[in-house]
Amino acid sequence: MEIFSYLLAALTPVNLMLAVLGVSAGIVIGALPGLSATMAVAVLVPITFGMSPEAALILLGAIYTGAIYGGSYSAILINTPGTPSAIATTFDGYPMARKGDGDLAVTLSTMSSTAGGLFGVLALVTLGPLLATIALKFGPVEYFWLAIFGLTVISALSEGSTLKAFIGAAIGLLLSxxxxxxxxxxxxxxxxxxFLLGGVEQISALIGLYCIPVLIDLVAKPDAHLQAPEKGRGLRIAEGFGLMWRGKFNALRSSIIGTIVAILPGAGGSIASLVSYSEARRASKNPEAFGKGEPNGVIATESSNNATVGGGFIPTLVLGIPGTPPDAVILGALLVQGFRTGPEMFGANSAVTYTFVGGLLVATLVMLPIGLLIGRYAFKSIVSIPKALLVPAIAFMTIIGTYAIRNNPFDVVVMVVLGALGWVLCRYGIKPSPIVLGLILGPIAEQGFVQGYLMGNATGSLGAVFFGRPLSMGIIALILLSTLIPLWNSWRRQHPKEALS
Amino acid sequence: MSNQTQPNVPQRDTTRSDRLLALTMLAIGFGAIWFGRDISPMARVFPTTMAVVLLVLSALLLCKAFIRRSHEAPHETGSVPRRLLLVAVILVWGFTLNWLGFIASSVAGVAVLALIGHFQGWTPRRALTYGLALLATVAFFYLLFDVLLDVPLPAGTLWQRL
Incomplete structure (x- = not known):
């Protein structure tokens, strides 16, 4: 009963207002390419310094939830993920928009994000302490293999040559x-x-590799950017619900994956959504439809990345180890307030925790009407904007988004150069996703690899360090599966008779 | 767009371009090893390993390109000058951000890009409408970043000197 009363404390007018404001601000910021969920939370942290820990957590959690979801808007409508966790949403979201189903894709993204978000919050309140202890067993080598797993998943998922996708991933790793x-x-x-001392800025590279090729193609031809939707289709809620109902196991599986991945410190929504997408395609009766506008692709990625919000709070609150980068910012904000997270969050400080969980629940629920409302107008607007306005507006957003990250004009130059190179590489069959993932996962992979290498050298058994632990072997098995299954499927398609015999 | 989003676009023969791609990647791999030779062993181990992986993958692609023909990219259509102009304008925009300042470089940048992205004729009314819409976009984002989010945007060294 006590827990229930703490949960209800989230329903005070102030907390409700914070949840609504946070989600709305998060959606807008997350939808802008260049402003990631981490940045959304980081730039708005100073607002929370005068608040109570509960109110601060509710506001930051709501911003985070909204930003993760908001990233899908630009992923679906302009093929540019607003946040890294929306990378996989471009795979099917944008093809849906090109076919005139952008409104349905946004509705599906809203419903899936809400479903995944609710699952993550429920996991936070029920499984938190138990699952957090398993994540602690991950050592540097496991993180290295986890990063490689993320790369093999994206490479195996890419359309076209798997070999070229692996080359793209290697380029991304080298750039990192x-x-x-x-x-x-x-x-x-x-x-x-x-200027290169600070390295290639990840978000700038992400904006360049995804956005500049879209701009280059937009100015090449006078054709419409997206196919206009038929008139009078409304929000397509019934159609969305129907698809969600048929894809309920996909949404559940993706939410579980999102929650588990988020519990692993450092592994965020980008890995979670890719793994979920891969699993959705693997489990589908029609895997060929993925990448061509398959609604289940959007359901998988969006339910998964929003499940990482609640899942990421599990190690953040229970162990004081941030599950995802935005969690690290939130953790910092709480420390500034003099509030320490740790095991007592579900003990002595349970009032704060459960009120926050209630607030996160409210924020996730209000995301549904707010998202549907904004999403409807977002698609209608983007379709009706002429290219002479769309091209400069997108270019402007890419430039200001890139510049704002480090206040460095050189990042803008790097962004354009990488974007132009990305366009050329795409013509040679290397898609941007493996390069971007290589850049994002590069530092995680390198840290794990070098630490493992040093441990191996110190103990005199490099092989045992990298291949000796059961957890490592489990991830390596997943890597092999994610690489070999698409190769086998491709071979089977090319040689149907031999495969049958 | 990528061929991923254009399933019905006829694919072109990429055998020769694959050979060129493989050779370029081989050069990048060797370059990464060559330029990494002065780095300390601990900081070199990861990029060198990745460079070796890139070399192996590129060698495989090169072999594949000599063994069988591939058709893995769509035929390219559309205006090349407009594409090149777009990249050039954004590059110049980036280079002049500090010198011209955020507002001046952005107003000039969006104006030129509007010209590049427009395929029909211009009427005074259309020019005015588009101009006002783009100015409003620049103003909105300037206020959002500079005033609301407190992200300092360059004022322009040119104007400070005047």
């Missing part, structure tokens, strides 16, 4: 090594430029 080394602090591949 530019600048100061993660371990040791050496300067690498800076070629004497002080």
């Amino acid at each position: 090594t530019v600048g100061l080394a993660v371990v040791g602090g050496d300067v690498r591949y800076a070629f004497g430029s002080q």
Whole structure:
């Protein structure tokens, strides 16, 4: 009963208002390419310094929830993920929009995000303490293998040649090594430029590789950017519910994956949504439809990345270890207030925790009407905007978004150069997603790899360090499966008779 | 767009371009090893390993491109000058951000890009409507970043000197 009363404390007018404001602000910021969920939370943290810990957590949690969901808007409508966790949403969301189903894709994204978010919050309140202890068993080598798993998943998922996708991932990993080394602090591949000391900024690269090719293609032809929807279709809620109902197991599986991945410190929504997408395609009766506008692709990625919100709070609140990058910012904000997270969050400080959980629940629920409302007008607006306005507006957002990250004009130049190179590489069959994931997962992979390498050298058994632990072997098995199954499927398609015999 | 989003677009023969791609990637891999030779062993181990992986994958692609023909990219259509102009304008925009300042470089940048992205004729009414819409966009984002989010945007060294 006590827990219930704490949960109800989230329903005070002030907390409700904070939840609504936070979700709305988060959606807008998350939808803008260049402003990630981490940045959304970070720029709005100062507002919470005068608040109680409960109110601060509710506001930050609501911003985080809204931003993760908001990232899907630009992923669906302009093929540019607003946040890294929406990368996989572009795979099917944008093809749906090109076919005139952008409104349905946004509705599905809203429903899936709400479902995934609710699952994550329920996991936070029920499984929190138990699951957090398992995540602690992950060592540096497991993180290395986890990053490689993320890369093999994206490479295996890419349309076209798997070999070229792996090359793209290797380019991304090499790009991630530019600048100061993660371990040791050496300067690498800076070629004497002080601008390259800080390395290739991940969000700038993400914006460039996804956004600039879209702009390059937009100005090439006079055709419409997206197919206009038929008139009078409304919000397509019934159609969305129907698809959600048929994809309920997909949404549940993706939410579970999102929650588990988020519990692993450092692994965020980008890995979760990719793994869920891969699983959704693997389990589908029609895997060929994925990548061409399959609604289940959107359901999988969006339910998964929003489940990471609640899941990521499990290690953040229970162990004081941030599950995802925005959690690290929220943790910092709480520490500034003098509030310490730890095991007592579900003990002595349970009033704060459960009120926050209630607030997160409210924020996730209000995301449904707010998201449907904004989403409807977002699609109608983007379809009706002429190219002469759309091109400069997108270019402007990419530039200001890139510049705002480090206040560095050189990042804008890097963003454009990478974008142009990405467009050329795409013409050669290398898609942007493996390169981007290589860049994002590079530092995680390198830290784990170098630490494992040092441990192996110190103990004299490199093989045992990298291949000796059951957890490592489990992840390696997943890597092999995610690589070999698509290769086998491709071979089977090319040689149907031999495969049958 | 990628061929992923254009399933019915005829694919072109990419065998020769695959060979070129593989050779370029081989050069990048060797370059990463060559330029990494002065880095400390601990900081070198990861990029060198990744460079070796890139070399192996590129060698496989090169072999594949000599063994069988591939058709893995769509035929390219559309205006090349407009594409090149777009990249050039955004690059210049980025280079002049500090010198011209955020507002001046952005107003100039969006105006030129509107010209590049427009395929029909211009009427005074259309020019006015588009101009006002783009100015409003610049103003909105300037207020959002500079005033609301407190992200400092460059004022322009040119104007400070005047």
